[in-house]
Amino acid sequence: MTVQRQYTLPHCNLVLEGLSADANDPLSPLAVLMNAECHLPGATDATLAGGREFLDSLVAAVSRYGQQLLSGVPYPRATGAAPPLVEIKPGDLPYHHHLIVHQQPLGEPVSDLNALPPLDIQLTTVQFYDLMEAVDQLLADSQTLPDMKAQFQAVSRRLVRPSEPMTKRAAPAALGAAALAAAGLALFFVPPPEFEPSRPESEASAPAAASAVPGDPPTADGDSSVAVAPDGDGLDRLEGAPVITDAATIALLQSDVTQRLQEAWADAPRPSGDLAYRMAISENGDILGYRYENDLALEEVDNTPLPELAFVPVAGAEPVQERVAQFIATFTPDGEVVVEPTEAPTEANAAELPLLEQKVTDGDRIRELNSNLYDSILAELEPLSASEALRFRVRLTEAGEVVGYEPVNAAAGLLATETPLPSLVTAADSTDAQADFQVVFTESGVLEVNPWDGWPQ
Template identity: 40%
Template sequence: MTIQRQYSLPNCTLILEGLSDGTAAPSQFDLRPALSILMSAECRFVGQGQPLTGGRDFFESLVKAVSSYAQEFLSGVPSLAGESTQPSLVRFQRINENLHRLTVQALEPEKTTSPASKPPLPTQIDLTTVQLFDLVEAVDQFFADSQTLPELSLQLAPVSKRHAKATAPIAKRALPAAVGMSSLALAAIAFFFVPIPEIQRPRDPVPQPNASGNLATPTPSGAGTPNPNPTPSPDVTPSASSSPTASPNPTPSSSPTASPLSAEELKGSEATAAKITDAAEIEELSGKVYEQINAGWKSRPGFKNDLAYRVTVAQDGAIVGYKLISPEEADEGQTPLPELLYKPVGSRRIGEPLADFRVVFTTGGVLQVSPW
């Protein structure tokens, strides 16, 4: 029984007729009999009165030619099928952007003794791009049909890069590299003329003569944070002495810039400094004082009687001064107060709010801190 397969598209119809050899079992999902012996192949196009017909050789040549030409048309890379030494029954030729010529060579007739016999002429059909890709779709449907000529397959291979045409001329492709190299060379030349910066070591401070003609040598004692905008005072004369004398009646400076205090001035400023009266702030400072002194009191106890001190604390919790209350004489080295005193002495701000606390070092090794 003859088996027919038809693959229809709007502009192309592919019809295959053949037989089944009976060896192929029907598929589980397709109960149609397998067409394994091709007897004839017919290809019809809309607008073309004469269809293209042939046998298995014609059909295999048509499948290979249309697949190769479609890849060449889409990629722009010439196909190697035209370089084959064996003649092909079906060939495609591009005429313009929308017209493609399909040529089918006629099979050579058997040799006859008649001298008047002439070889048959090839059949040529001009296809539009739409008709061409309908033919491509029909061929794709054939390859997707597993019940029609299952042993026939299309072998596709990538084209070598040496056959690909450059999309841009070599001069245009080399232009970015040339511009980059030129820019690099110009930048190197420009950097060549840039002078090398000179590195100078920091100079040692030079003593400057004061008003009395003596040279004032800078000393680290009593040095606090340098004032970026110092204001000269006519009543103050720089001196090389590192132990300034405290004024009996210190007058707060009206300048917003803080000036350093010596140890004596710090004791004298207690009478004029503002007192911290907020209960919450005093309680917080009491905790800070206890933590500092308790952490620094390593050897305890090392004395016979309790030691009571009046400790002056700034708003940030720094211990800026202390004074022994009882007994009248004691070794201060037995307490951590000398190590916890803010250094350098006298570098705090004038008029800074202060708070006094009573600190007792008991003989039992217990530290007591309470507001003064």
């Protein structure tokens, strides 16, 4: 039985048509979507239409952009990921927003050769809010596509930029240090009081050799610690933190941090020389602190993305207990960011796959292996706690056995045990022909599996 649902607002009309779950019950929910149309009067005369893929992409784009608009925290798309069917971007003016729909000729397979130019629709804030209200009404309607749920995920703390620049945040600490120095200088001229301290009888009878000699350095048991003002941003909190020594984890963190720093520094002014900083990175890729390594780096720190990307508490910082790895990040005058570990990692726990010597070349077999791997992972897949895509390189034998995998980004290395991949690995003869596949667990819960070297022709 064909069912139609309509969500109408002044600047948006969302119409869904599909099949009901029970043809004999007129009150049964719309379970199978046949067509979705979105009309935006006042913004465009074109009718945006498509199937379930179009509707899912529209709902995800509106939900994510609405969350970004209300919270003020941007959520960038994963680097290298293909653009979604529908996306929303901010316009040149604060009250303008661009709704971009990537079109494809009807009845033809998806291809870069026959793709139409994307449709760019400019919306005002009022028009976008009507579109968001229509989507909210759809998600709240239990009689329409009950399996469609709103998917909201917390933004990683690495994406939350401090509300104040580092120089402003450091001003109270600098002022306090100056006041402490002034007080110390004033007390220097106050003569100490003269008195003869009384000692217990047991201490008075102790051997003379046990007494402290003037000029000797303070002992470890004495209260001789001094507060040293940090010459960077937060590394003093990390002195007792456990160290990451695993080579695979360090390599993933190095690649992830390099990519984020390079992207954030793309449009910054170029320095006259190298800017070197020592950074402390947590297991999930957060920059927990940094410190300049040369004088020019101190002067140009506000021109780098470190003050915005670093997660450093403003006050009351406690020692960090999570595992960290230290790197040296160098911003060169040529516009490149070079990140290197401060210590050579150990190779004992490295999880890199060996060089693939004998490959599966049969195109039909590669497609079959790709389909079987997708089904095997999906059968055991449970919701993940990831707030970004997890990317893996998975290796299969020609017989379909999973012989190993390795994470491609830092988040994948941290959350690999949450995925079904460890349970799928089996022992197999290493001399068999093998093939590598890229497996991606997206932040929205979608599983993607593709041949590592691309689809065979």
